[in-house]
Amino acid sequence: MPASFLHQSVARATLGPSPAGLAGAEGPDPLFFCLHRQRGVCSPFALGSRMHKERTGAFLLALLRGARTSVQRDYALGFLTHYATDTTFHPFVYARTRTPQGRPSGTLHCAYEHALDQWLYLEQGHRAGTPRHMAGIAALTRPQRAQVAQLLCQAVRETYPDQKSASERLFEHALDDSVRLARILYSPTGIKYALLGALAWPLGLQRALHAHMVPLRLPKGDLTNETHAPWESPFAPGERHESVPDLLQAARARALTFVDAARAFYAGSLDEAALAQTLGSMSYDSGLPCAQDGLSRRS
Structure with a gap:
């Protein structure tokens, strides 16, 4: 998953500043x-994890069908931008964050994505600090979060039959906990980053902790592949050369395509079959149809 701020950026470019849209941009x-x-x-x-890899198209359709209020519809549209961004970016992130043995690493993956958030934050003109994660969810009122939880619960029950006992309260907890943890890990001056890292170091958890915090300073090297060095997706053969700015532009274009289709569906000018064809059912990890995704996430 690209980290929260990059997802918010794509959603904001596509939907504007709607808090529910930014909340939806966090996806699963x-x-x-x-x-x-x-x-x-x-x-x-x-x-x-299942929502990233299994029946993704069916879930998106259930989410869009089930959205009744303006908050729920904005949230569902934001969710589409998450899907668009992950399916565009993830092959590159996996390619950049393999271990020396060529295996995927959850720690390297998350650390890289949080560094990209700081890069984008600086690119957007911020001169100090770090971006706030889960800002859209944090801006929702309690009744609005309840509407989102109800929509998520309904779509999960419909898409994954073995999860029919899932409760709305579980999703309210997920929304609330994500905001609380984002607040704890927010370190705009770098002091908390250093302090929490020092506390985690004796337990051997410093790298894992810092992988989930936005660094104040960017790592050295060509973080965003501005040189267009060759890379290859672990999910599909073929040399590629896109940079992060290239992928960001592609993610925004894909998000706009998905959102335009959903809005046409809501307006009654696009039927569900055509909407399903536009969205597809891709793994968020590989960007390939779910059945073709052979690499599972590892820590």
């Missing part, structure tokens, strides 16, 4: 922050 990721469990339902982390 708040489940990765959820500290609560529900009996009879897979862990929030496992559910979030």
Whole structure:
């Protein structure tokens, strides 16, 4: 998953500053922050992973069909921008964050994405600090979060039959926990980054912790592939040369295509079959149709 600020940036370029749209731009990721469990339902982390890889098109259609209020519709449109961004960026991120043995690394993956957030923040003209994560969710009122949780719960139950006992409260917890943890990990001066890192170091958790915090200083080297050096997706053969700015432009274009199709669906000028054809059913990891995705996420 590109980290929160990059997702917010694509959503803002596509939808404007709607808090619900920015909340939707987080996609399934708040489940990765959820500290609560529900009996009879897979862990929030496992559910979030499934939503990235299994029946993704069916879930998006369920989300769009189920959205009734303006908050829910904005949220669903924001979710489409998350799907567009992940499916565009992830092959590059996986290519850039393999271990020396050529294996995917969750720690390297998250650290790189958080560094990209700081790069984009500086590119947008900010001279100090670091971007706030989960800002769209944080801006929602309690009733608005309840509307989002109801929509997510309904779409999950419809898409994943073995999760029919999932409750709206689980998704409210996911939204709330993601905001709380983002607030804890927010370090605009770098002091908390250093302090929490020092506390985590004796436990061997410094790298894992810092992978989930935005660094004040960017790592050295060609972070964004401005030189257009060759790279290859681990999911599909073929040399590629895109830079991060190239991929960001492509993500915005894909997001606009998806959002325009959804708006046409809401307006009654596009039927569900045509909408489904436009959205596809891609793995958020590979950008390929779900059945073709052979590499699972590892830590």
